Amino acid sequence: MDKNQVLEATDSESDYNLGALSYTNLWEWIDNTTRGLLPRRVKVRSVLATVYHTKQHKKDRLVKKLPASDTRRRNWVKVMALAKSIFEETSWKTHIDFDLILMDDPAAQPQLPTPSRAPGARVRNTATQIQEDGLARVIVAEQAGGGVALGIRDHWACRDAHCENFPLTCWVRRREGQPDQFENHYAVNGHIIAMWAREVSQERSTIQEPSDNVRVAILQDRDRAVANRTQKRKGAGAVDNENLVRLERQLLSA
Known part of the structure; x- marks a missing residue:
């Protein structure tokens, strides 16, 4: 268990059409989950996607990490491709479990970075x-x-x-x-x-x-x-x- 891990944020949904699932939908769910914890402030430590079919043993299930920094969504594409291949190969109902690992955020107000510049320097607002x-x-x-x-x-x-x-x-x-x-x-x-x-x-x-x-x-x-x-x-x-x-x-x- 991670120190300060948040356990209250739990949710589940069955019979969801994976064809309608998108990266944007995932982050909307993450936002709604974190907002539901207010006034407690938390931050996202990681998001893990576990892909498996109904008959697959837990130890054989494949896990992919979805970092927030992956703006090109490479890992997301791999997760969806994996889910599709499992369904096509087995015809079993395919599941994706998203584990949202949250941590308490000790900073009540995050500090915004202020770019430094030399005195009198002109700023090019491209x-x-x-x-x-x-x-x-x-x-x-x-x-x-x-x-x-x-x-x-x-x-x-x-x-x-x-x-x-x-x-x-x-x-x-x-x-x-x-x-x-x-x-x-x-x-x-x-x-x-x-x-x-x-x-x-x-x-x-x-x-x-x-x-x-x-x-x-x-x-x-x-x-x-x-x-x-x-x-x-x-x-x-x-x-x-x-x-x-x-x-x-x-x-x-x-």
């Missing part, structure tokens, strides 16, 4: 830097069990090499009957990801569908970025508030 800096703060702030921010980043990771934000996080404004185009990609920085994650925890958004508030923030951020580029080209100019209002109305009426 899109990559803003996203990585903001997301780093989100990850540190959610180490007590937070996987929502990582889930958002993974679900909305840009896969279009033609997009200037590739391979970072893009919300795609999809329209029914129309294919995804990089022109409909909107970069999502780390601060908006944090806002989005908070709304997911408040059940005002989901990882798959942001609320109107989050979408407005994304559109405004895009509009500011366009205005800043225009200012640099012209040497003057300001953000057109009328355009921001128009974008909000278009979003809410879409």
Whole structure:
């Protein structure tokens, strides 16, 4: 037994369709489990996946570790492939047990890292830097069990090499009957990801569908970025508030 191990967080569910199980679903369950322990603060020590069929002896069952740092989900893919192969080879009902190892978090408020810079040094606020800096703060702030921010980043990771934000996080404004185009990609920085994650925890958004508030923030951020580029080209100019209002109305009426 690990020191300070949390034993109260137990849960089980049978007859779950493994075809509908996803990495995001797993981390949503982890988040709900850790939130259910509040005000006790805990952190995720590890997540273990045990894959086996109904007739398999316990000593023969295979175990895979799913680290939170595995953003490419390599081990998750291996777990699901293993479950599929066991079912195809045996035709027995296949099970996956997830053991969530939690530890008490002695830090009531995690310290956010503050990047150091030389006095008078200029800061280059590139899109990559803003996203990585903001997301780093989100990850540190959610180490007590937070996987929502990582889930958002993974679900909305840009896969279009033609997009200037590739391979970072893009919300795609999809329209029914129309294919995804990089022109409909909107970069999502780390601060908006944090806002989005908070709304997911408040059940005002989901990882798959942001609320109107989050979408407005994304559109405004895009509009500011366009205005800043225009200012640099012209040497003057300001953000057109009328355009921001128009974008909000278009979003809410879409």
